[in-house]
Amino acid sequence: MRSVDRDAGGMSDKAKLDQILEKLSNIPANTNDIVLTKLDKLQDQLTDLQSQMKVEPQIADKQPNKSSDSLTNTRSADYTGSIKRINTIRCLKELIDLGFIYDDNTSELMCFVCHQSCDSKSTNSTGPTDGVFTYPHDIKQNFDDHENLPRAFINLKKSVKRHFIDSISHQKNVKTEEERRAKQRLLENRNENAGMNLGRLCMKLYLKGCPYADFEDDVLVQKMNGTTVGELNHSRKFPAAFRPFVSKAIVRRVSDFFGRKLSQTGHLPVVNITADKATYKHNTRQFFSCVTVMPGADKLLQVISFGQPIVKSHTGFQLAMNMKETMDHLDIKSCQIEGGSFDGQYFHLGVQKALESPAVYDLPPNTVLWAWDALHRSGLVDTHLCKEERFQWVVDDTDVCSQLFRMFNWGQNHEKPIEASVLWKFHLKELVKLSETRFANSRRQVYLNIHHDLPAIITCLEEKILLSHQNPSDGKLREKASEAKELKGK
Numbered sequence: 001m002r003s004v005d006r007d008a009g010g011m012s013d014k015a016k017l018d019q020i021l022e023k024l025s026n027i028p029a030n031t032n033d034i035v036l037t038k039l040d041k042l043q044d045q046l047t048d049l050q051s052q053m054k055v056e057p058q059i060a061d062k063q064p065n066k067s068s069d070s071l072t073n074t075r076s077a078d079y080t081g082s083i084k085r086i087n088t089i090r091c092l093k094e095l096i097d098l099g100f101i102y103d104d105n106t107s108e109l110m111c112f113v114c115h116q117s118c119d120s121k122s123t124n125s126t127g128p129t130d131g132v133f134t135y136p137h138d139i140k141q142n143f144d145d146h147e148n149l150p151r152a153f154i155n156l157k158k159s160v161k162r163h164f165i166d167s168i169s170h171q172k173n174v175k176t177e178e179e180r181r182a183k184q185r186l187l188e189n190r191n192e193n194a195g196m197n198l199g200r201l202c203m204k205l206y207l208k209g210c211p212y213a214d215f216e217d218d219v220l221v222q223k224m225n226g227t228t229v230g231e232l233n234h235s236r237k238f239p240a241a242f243r244p245f246v247s248k249a250i251v252r253r254v255s256d257f258f259g260r261k262l263s264q265t266g267h268l269p270v271v272n273i274t275a276d277k278a279t280y281k282h283n284t285r286q287f288f289s290c291v292t293v294m295p296g297a298d299k300l301l302q303v304i305s306f307g308q309p310i311v312k313s314h315t316g317f318q319l320a321m322n323m324k325e326t327m328d329h330l331d332i333k334s335c336q337i338e339g340g341s342f343d344g345q346y347f348h349l350g351v352q353k354a355l356e357s358p359a360v361y362d363l364p365p366n367t368v369l370w371a372w373d374a375l376h377r378s379g380l381v382d383t384h385l386c387k388e389e390r391f392q393w394v395v396d397d398t399d400v401c402s403q404l405f406r407m408f409n410w411g412q413n414h415e416k417p418i419e420a421s422v423l424w425k426f427h428l429k430e431l432v433k434l435s436e437t438r439f440a441n442s443r444r445q446v447y448l449n450i451h452h453d454l455p456a457i458i459t460c461l462e463e464k465i466l467l468s469h470q471n472p473s474d475g476k477l478r479e480k481a482s483e484a485k486e487l488k489g490k
């Protein structure tokens with residue numbers, strides 16, 4: 001840090017400076033322009049020196065006040081930078097950029113922070129005399145490097161510099177303005193944080209299918225955890241109100257993805273579409289989605305839902321049109337369709353042919369792979385297979401499984417295999433009901449679980465037979481025992 005009055009030998013820096021300034025002020029007014037310009041430069045350098053002597057000690061004085069340390073340092077750096085810049089400025093626009101407003105009508109250059117502070121104060125203030133400089137609007141405002149600056153511009157620069165260095169009210173206003181901006185930034189950050197936190201809570205409800213009433217409790221928990229949640233939008237009504245915006249953002253992202261060529265392939269992303277109809281609350285809808293290639297995602301193949309558009313007519317053509325409208329909404333073009341997977345009904349209705357037809361997508365023949373969904377097919381195989389005589393044992397086994405399920409599904413009978421499993425030292429798997437409409441993999445689950453629980457089931461059946469032997473007079477027990485015997489035999 002420079003010490004102003006350090007010179008022990010003789011005159012101090014300040015005294016020297018004052019002497020030079022005094023000499024300068026004695027130069028006669030009729031000296032020619034070149035000399036004047038040189039003198040101006042010299043005076044600029046001196047003012048710089050003066051500013052360092054004035055500004056820096058002020059900062060040094062403030063050093064003990066640690067609370068505003070970093071702010072003050074940044075500010076002083078900006079400040080000194082602005083003051084140094086003034087020396088090289090050769091157009092009015094650059095001066096304006098330092099924080100001024102120029103009014104053509106009044107030919108006045110006003111310091112923005114001082115002007116604003118005047119505005120914010122009441123009308124009983126003395127008026128914006130500080131920080132207002134006159135520069136006639138009819139004088140040139142731009143000067144090339146070889147041009148001499150006119151006196152008016154030089155004086156303007158000087159006044160601006162003096163305002164920056166000497167005006168205490170200006171420095172006070174700059175500080176107030178910076179504090180105001182810092183507060184504003186903090187508030188904006190807090191608002192954004194609160195918004196993002198509430199948005200994430202909503203997203204959890206949407207993705208998990210939780211009731212919106214959970215939202216209020218979630219917000220409360222987050223608040224107690226010390227998370228910024230703000231003071232607004234804490235009601236259970238918020239997730240519903242917010243949802244359309246989330247939906248819009250997702251649709252925009254999805255259509256953006258399908259509309260942009262992949263850098264890995266150089267082509268638009270391709271899709272294999274899949275759809276199935278379902279009726280819920282009297283509305284028949286298509287559950288419409290696709291499988292696409294997404295390089296960079298956690299899994300290369302990703303399923304994207306296109307939504308559940310309502311089906312108004314059940315013809316193949318109408319179903320195909322329904323799909324097209326949905327895909328048009330997402331900006332997916334015909335060239336992106338590589339395949340489709342549907343169940344039997346879609347093929348019976350000829351949806352795949354309708355999609356290929358000129359009226360819908362006009363796809364070249366034999367270029368798109370239409371697949372009959374494998375799970376539906378294997379489900380049907382089971383039904384046909386059971387009709388053949390040589391596979392009667394499948395039907396019989398299935399029948400035994402149903403009987404066992406019925407026997408051990410309810411009340412006290414349900415508890416017995418659990419008790420038996422403790423003796424056998426294994427965890428029971430819950431018996432599964434056979435379903436006529438589900439696929440073959442559901443049947444597999446039935447067989448596997450019964451096979452796993454068999455020791456416990458046999459123990460229970462034996463117990464029933466034993467109980468009947470102990471009470472031969474009880475008709476009900478006898479009936480149960482004979483059923484158990486029959487099942488055990490199978």
Ligand SMILES: [Zn+2]
Pocket residue numbers: 111112113114115130131163169170173
């Ligand atoms: Zn000012």
